[in-house]
Amino acid sequence: MHLSLPRSVVAATWIAHSDPRGDWLAPAVEAISGDDEPHRTTGSEPLAALLSRFAAAHVRSPVLAPLPVPHDPAGIGGPAGIAAVDAGECLVCPAALVAVPEVLAFGSALEPGAIVTWEVFEQPSNPPLATPADGRRMVAEALVVAVDALESVDVARWRPEAAEDIAALATNEVPASIEAVLPGQLDRRRRELLGRAARLEAIADLALADDGAAVNVWQADQRGAALRHVVTAARTAMVAASTFGPRES
Incomplete structure (x- = not known):
């Protein structure tokens, strides 16, 4: 039985262990993307650029990966909350950023693939901070x-x-x-x-x-x-x- 974690959860763990030199970016992109096609944002930024934005915000803001559901948007409001509930996950720096992965699956059970586009919202949020x-x-x-x-x-x-x-x-x-x-x-x-x-x-x-x-x-x-x-x-x-x-x- 194959076990996996949501992409946003993996991303949060890497952002929390980022370094100023940027040495972490290549392995982070590989870990988050897995067998997917190369991830991009809706603004056509590569995933590494998005991760760098979150790493910069994380200097003064927590980073976490809420997994919202329809009856619990996890403190993510507005358009970002709607997108996050639809996706079932998001990456958040509560002070300023929310990113939601939109996943388009293709292929077969034997050879699955996915095109992942991250929609980025520059808005504050108020997710609960569990330990x-x-x-x-x-x-x-x-x-x-x-x-x-x-x-x-x-x-x-x-x-x-x-x-x-x-x-x-x-x-x-x-x-x-x-x-x-x-x-x-x-x-x-x-x-x-x-x-x-x-x-x-x-x-x-x-x-x-x-x-x-x-x-x-x-x-x-x-x-x-x-x-x-x-x-x-x-x-x-x-x-x-x-x-x-x-x-x-």
């Missing part, structure tokens, strides 16, 4: 819910490819696909939180795709609600793990 400790607490609570839901659905039986990742939920092992896109300077606890959150979200999404052992509609609804809570907690943990205070602080 990694908040994220770890949410993941710990979600794990309790997830274990019950996953056992009743028996995901490991009908999706053998998920069995290893389900077992790994109890460990601090960071999946290789997650390690590969994070900056080397990112502290271990944030890495572990991002890895566990990515696993939790992917497994819950997999379980939501099938009612498994549900015997009636009510049972399926209850299980679905529990798993959606797990997904929300996992995504909130990702945001917490990729929230960084101003560099000058």
Whole structure:
């Protein structure tokens, strides 16, 4: 089972570890873009230029990657909020900048591709600033819910490819696909939180795709609600793990 992080989350971790020389830009662009076509902004700037703008703003402003949903725009208002909810993610320096990746997927399941265009909004925002400790607490609570839901659905039986990742939920092992896109300077606890959150979200999404052992509609609804809570907690943990205070602080 392939595990990944939202592009904005990966971007926030690199911006938080930027350096004045710009040595970080090439590996950051590679990590964020992955197998996508080269990212650009709606103004035709390359991704490196956008990252540099955020790095400059991050000197005096936090940087984070909210993951808004229709009932919770995560403190992102105006046109940026609408775009961010549609995309399900954004990159933010609350004092001045919001960037939203618009993803156009193409290809097949075997050879997927994407054209990614970042829409940039020069506006302030007021997203909640969660801490990694908040994220770890949410993941710990979600794990309790997830274990019950996953056992009743028996995901490991009908999706053998998920069995290893389900077992790994109890460990601090960071999946290789997650390690590969994070900056080397990112502290271990944030890495572990991002890895566990990515696993939790992917497994819950997999379980939501099938009612498994549900015997009636009510049972399926209850299980679905529990798993959606797990997904929300996992995504909130990702945001917490990729929230960084101003560099000058």
